[in-house]
Structure formats: structure tokens, C-alpha cells
Amino acid sequence: xxxxxxxxxxxxxxxxxxxxxxxxxxxxxxxxxxxxxxxxxxxxxxxxxxxxxxxxxxxxxxxxxxxxxxxxxxxxxxxxxxxxxxxxxxxxxxxxxxxxxxxxxxxxxxxxxxxxxxxxxxxxxxxxxxxxxxxxxxxxxxxxxxxxxxxxxxxxxxxxxxxxxxxxxxxxxxxxxxxxxxxxxxxxxxxxxxxxxxxxxxxxxxxxxxxxxxxxxxxxxxxxxxxxxxxxxxxxxxxxxxxxxxxxxxxxxxxxxxxxxxxxxxxxxxxxxxxxxxxxxx
Numbered sequence: 001x002x003x004x005x006x007x008x009x010x011x012x013x014x015x016x017x018x019x020x021x022x023x024x025x026x027x028x029x030x031x032x033x034x035x036x037x038x039x040x041x042x043x044x045x046x047x048x049x050x051x052x053x054x055x056x057x058x059x060x061x062x063x064x065x066x067x068x069x070x071x072x073x074x075x076x077x078x079x080x081x082x083x084x085x086x087x088x089x090x091x092x093x094x095x096x097x098x099x100x101x102x103x104x105x106x107x108x109x110x111x112x113x114x115x116x117x118x119x120x121x122x123x124x125x126x127x128x129x130x131x132x133x134x135x136x137x138x139x140x141x142x143x144x145x146x147x148x149x150x151x152x153x154x155x156x157x158x159x160x161x162x163x164x165x166x167x168x169x170x171x172x173x174x175x176x177x178x179x180x181x182x183x184x185x186x187x188x189x190x191x192x193x194x195x196x197x198x199x200x201x202x203x204x205x206x207x208x209x210x211x212x213x214x215x216x217x218x219x220x221x222x223x224x225x226x227x228x229x230x231x232x233x234x235x236x237x238x239x240x241x242x243x244x245x246x247x248x249x250x251x252x253x254x255x256x257x258x259x260x261x262x263x264x265x266x267x268x269x270x271x272x273x274x275x276x277x278x279x280x281x282x
Contacts, residue, residue, distance in 0.1 A: 011052070016042050023056050031060060048149040050076065053178065070134035071239035073141055074231065076148055083145040085137070087231055095132035099144040109140030127275075130238040137235075181208035193221055201225075202258040215257050228259035237272055245276045 011019070020038035023029060032038040038056065045055025050072070058072035077083050082101060089096040094112045098105060111132050116124045124131050141148055181189070181204065192200055201218060204210070210218070228236070236255060240248045252269065261269065 010046055011042075016046070016052075019052055023052075029056055032056060050149075069239055069242065070130070070137050071235040073137050074235035074238075077137075077141060077145065078232070080145070080148050083148060085140065085231065087133070087234055090129055090133060090234060092128040092132075095129070095136040097133075097136045097140050099140050101145070107140065107144040109136045109143060111136040111139060127241045130241040133234060133238050178205075178207065178209040181210055181214065186210075186214055190217065190221070193218065199226065199258075205254070205258065210257065215253060218257050225256075225258065225260040227262060228255070228265070232259075233261075233265055233268075237268060240269070240272045241275070243276070245273065248273050248276060 016039060017035070020042055021035045023038040023042070024032055024035045027033070029038070032041055040061055041055050041059050042052045044059055044061060045052060050059065050068070054072060058069045060067045074085070077085055077099075084100045086098050086100070087095070088098050088108075092113065094110065096108060096110045099107050099109065113124070113128060113132065116128075116131060116135065119135075121131055121135065185208070189200060189204060201210075236251070240251060243251060
């Protein structure tokens with residue numbers, strides 16, 4: 001059984017500078033329009049074990065501290081190779097998450113609506129389930145698996161009295177961060193997908209970016225994709241609730257390339273996006 005944490009390789013200073021310049025010039029990140037801002041986010045990601053594009057999408061520097069979204073925290077725990085979690089209960093009143101090291105239970109993190117009100121948690125009235133999940137997952141990581149990150153991390157909801165623009169686009173693949181997938185390699189991927197292999201797209205997206213035509217080709221295969229796991233779906237909804245409408249659309253296109261959804265999950269997605277539309281119109 002694998003119990004060592006999955007780590008990322010530290011980048012040389014010059015490589016970070018080049019990547020920061022590329023990210024800033026892309027215009028995709030509203031809170032990192034200057035190279036220096038992008039550099040700080042990438043460097044913060046390096047120090048807590050998060051790769052560059054995920055750092056640009058999910059990290060905000062508030063009062064000198066790195067804050068990251070609940071979805072990024074959750075996916076990092078799942079991808080650590082050492083820890084895991086399971087949502088035991090999630091409602092508008094309470095979120096309870098159990099943490100594991102391997103198959104061994106190591107602790108329970110619980111956050112209630114009463115806790116949120118005492119902590120003056122932002123957006124608790126608009127998206128209570130998502131906010132409770134964010135606080136429960138971040139507390140659990142601090143308590144039970146702090147070595148997932150190489151330093152302390154916070155969610156934006158924990159930074160009292162601070163307003164941060166969190167309507168950025170959170171995606172897992174972009175050409176500015178990862179190299180495009182070569183035609184030959186993509187052809188081999190399609191052949192394997194047609195043969196019925198599953199889970200390939202998600203693995204490929206860790207190494208390559210897939211352009212819109214490639215994503216459309218994958219969708220047209222009508223292959224049976226695995227239904228997204230409950231915990232991953234909860235984290236997805238939490239991030240969608242904090243995205244802009246266009247950002248949510250981009251996120252979904254990426255996720256749909258690797259996962260399918262149940263009818264109930266599709267309904268929850270539609271409800272969440274409708275809420276974003278209503279909020280934007282207001």
C-alpha cells in the first residue's frame with residue numbers, strides 16, 4: 001500500500017519567471033495581471049506542493065497568506081497517495097467529513113451553521129452547503145493531514161473581513177500551463193478509448209492540455225465514462241458556486257471529458273449554474 005505523499009518537482013527560479021510572464025500575458029487571471037503577481041502565486045504553490053496552473057487558478061494571496069479553494073484542497077488530499085476523505089453528512093446545517101490515512105480512520109472534521117455564524121463566514125446565506133464543506137475540509141486537513149501541503153493554508157472564507165475576487169475560471173488544463181497533446185499520442189489515446197479503457201482522459205490531462213477539437217472528438221465517441229465520485233462531485237459543486245457563469249461552463253467541459261453524471265447530479269449542476277445567473281443579474 002502506498003503511504004508516501006505524491007510530490008511535485010521544484011522549478012528553477014528562471015522557469016518560474018518565464019511561466020509567470022506567460023500566465024500574466026494570457027489575460028485569463030483577473031487577480032494576476034502583472035508578472036510579479038503571477039510569480040507570487042506560482043511560488044506559493046511550489047512551497048505548499050501545488051503545481052503551477054492549479055496554483056494560478058486556485059491560490060489567492062491575502063495578507064501574505066496563501067488561500068486556496070475547497071475543490072483544490074479536496075483534490076490534493078485525494079491525489080496525495082497517502083490520505084483520503086469521505087463526506088458523511090452535508091446539508092445547509094452541517095458538514096461532517098471523515099479523514100483516512102490509507103484505510104485507517106484518523107479523524108472527523110465537523111462544521112455547523114452555528115460555527116459559521118460565530119466565525120462570520122462569508123456567503124453562508126447564499127451557499128451554506130458549499131461554505132460548510134469548505135471550512136470542514138480545510139479544518140480537517142490542518143488537523144489530520146497537514147503534511148499534504150508543505151505549509152499552512154487557508155480558504156478565502158477563513159480570512160475575516162477580507163473580500164477577494166473568486167470568480168476566476170478554475171480549470172485543469174490550458175495550453176499556457178501544459179504542452180498540447182501531439183497528434184500521434186492523441187490518436188493512440190482514441191484507439192485505447194475505443195477499446196473500452198477507462199480513466200485515461202483524467203490521467204492524460206495531468207500531462208497534456210486537450211484543445212477544444214480533441215475534447216469534442218472524445219465526447220463524440222459515445223464511450224461510457226465513469227460516474228464522478230460523490231466526494232469529487234461535492235468539491236466540484238463547491239467550486240462552481242464560487243465561479244462566474246463562463247468559468248463554470250469551462251470547468252464542466254473539462255470534467256465531462258473524464259466523467260459522467262447521474263440525473264440527480266445534472267440537476268444539482270443546473271441549479272448551481274442558475275444560481276450564478278441569478279446572482280450576476282442581481
